[in-house]
Amino acid sequence: MLKIGITGGIGSGKSVVCRLFAALGAPVYDSDTRAKWVMTNDTRLRDELLAAFGPESFDALGHLNRTYLARVAFTDPAQLARLNALVHPAVGRDFAQWLSARQTEGHAYILKEAALLYESGAYQQLDQIITVFAPVAVRQARIQTRDPHRTADDIQNIIGKQMSEEEKIQRADHVVYNDDAHLLIPQALELHNAFRELAKK
């Protein structure tokens, strides 16, 4: 079973592309979603987050205070590094459990979606990497529509904390162009068929 990574900057369209692969039957692990799940449900990690970032990290109902953590982490590289150092290993363990459960289901390949595949080092455990590309202006417009609470500065702040699209394109095995100038479904179908063929070897 092939392990395929899919990455791309904020708003590039990773999740949309992953939904296409899911429609074709591929299991998808969404690191962003699972990161929030482990931050809320892994008691050891919760305690570490509370110790590192204070009681504001969670609301009275025990839900992650994402706005607070985003403000702390995305405006201070040292705090972001601290958050990543706590969260990424927990996501790595969670992914390993998810992956072992997929091994016996007969899939040709699985997808691991993560904005930070290269930055977190997670790419080293994967067979091939797809990066989803969209011009920064397209990405900013998409995020301002999807996340009205994020200002242009907020988005720029996050973009500045992620590897450049150019470097991701250089390092990736495949690029999906999600720039409003290329159709997505043919690109996903072509990769789906290529991975199925590769898995037979």
Ligand SMILES: CC(C)(COP(=O)(O)OP(=O)(O)OC[C@H]1O[C@@H](n2cnc3c(N)ncnc32)[C@H](O)[C@@H]1O)[C@@H](O)C(=O)NCCC(=O)NCCS
């Ligand atoms: C700081 C948090 C709580 C903010 O949550 P919020 O819902 O506001 O933002 P969300 O998670 O949707 O992320 C917004 C955008 O920032 C990007 N992003 C998320 N974490 C990081 C990070 N550590 N470094 C750079 N970009 C990041 C995502 O790709 C996304 O495009 C959350 O991003 C977080 O816990 N990040 C640290 C854990 C992490 O690295 N997750 C990413 C995959 S493992």
Ligand SMILES: Nc1ncnc2c1ncn2[C@@H]1O[C@H](COP(=O)(O)OP(=O)(O)OP(=O)(O)O)[C@@H](O)[C@H]1O
């Ligand atoms: N080709 C497209 N045409 C129109 N809207 C799109 C297209 N691709 C993505 N979008 C929209 O842009 C927004 C960002 O897409 P998506 O959530 O897939 O990006 P992402 O890379 O997963 O972002 P993040 O890193 O923030 O999770 C979403 O609202 C999505 O519906």
